[in-house]
Amino acid sequence: MSQPGKVLLMVGSPKGEKSTSNSIASYISRKFSENHVEVEKTYIVKDIRSKKSIDRLILKINDSDILILVSPLYVDSIPAIAIKAMEKIHENKNNSVEKKQMMAIFNCGFPEPHHNDLAIDMCKKFASLSGIMWAGSVTIGMGASLEGRSLDNFGMAKNLRNGLDMAVNALANGNAVPKEAEIISSKPLMPISIAKFVMCTFGGIMWGKQMDKQAKKKMYDRPYGV
């Protein structure tokens, strides 16, 4: 395959620019630019606000060769806003999608990256039903630890960076994401057993740090009374 003309990075997080997904998308965007591939980033949370903005999203998709969805995992699956965008893209599919490729990158708060697997399967199914070629995927655990940080300055993200570099290089040269890139970038940010111990033992303290005194007292409340 030839080098792609344009890459569209779709950030699927409702938190938009302030999200882990955007940190990852920003890193990928820079890497494509370094490979002299035109890249555009779009925020689905804004894209689905009106019919007009959905139409603009469809135009951006029609204008791109590679679609990359970068998204958090919500309730074992794709966030509702990204499902809405995918429903609309599927409804508006035309012949131009046939030469497009799609990649999906999911991050979840749990340490095990495999929580993301079903969301990836759904993206593959979306691509297949829409006539888009599947290019590959990355699944990331403990995604919340990346939030608001640049991937460049985060030591734990070394494998993720290396895998994403390989993925971008492949896509920029018209190839699918190598399996090796998927495996390297999906390696846990820290050993799973340590992450599980920390989360189960200190999870309450970690969440408590984000709460004010009043809310902390109510952490275990049952407002619906059962």
Added chain:
Amino acid sequence: MKAVILNGCNDDEGPLNVGENIVVEKLKKGKWEVETFELRDEKIATCIGCFGCWIKTPGQCILKDQGQEIAKAVARSDLLILFSPVTFGGYSFHLKKMLDRLIPNLLPIFTKINGEIHHKYRYDKKPKILAVGHLHESDEESERIFKALVSRNALNMHSPTNYAEVVTGDMNRGKMIPILENIEGIA
């Protein structure tokens, strides 16, 4: 016993709406109290991912709309029934926008289930989950994803039992009744 039905259909026609009527009739015959939500008609904002339901107003979403009322109904239910067109193997937007709003019913803290990390459930009462999906044409992969998703959701909601069924093509009442027999058994 209380049952909550979340209907994620995009319109009020089609096999799932027929199925919903059958399930409601069966449950009412069995003296169940049934609350039904046609999600396409409800004012429910999509989750904004703020975790306010864990760190600001624990147990309650900060978005004051019907999503909060439905989360309350689910917390008090014994049985949660989901209807959805199978959409890329998963749920429709209408159903997913509500399921994303159920995280107030979980606690932020973690536990291990079968060695995997999950959130703890906030309440003692945990609903069984039954789901019915509809596909226009048979598609094994979509069906596999749908059933696996229901099972994963049940794990995360600490549900004692879950069951998923996918129906295909045009379905009238006569064809639908035997398919839904299993659901009555689980309930």
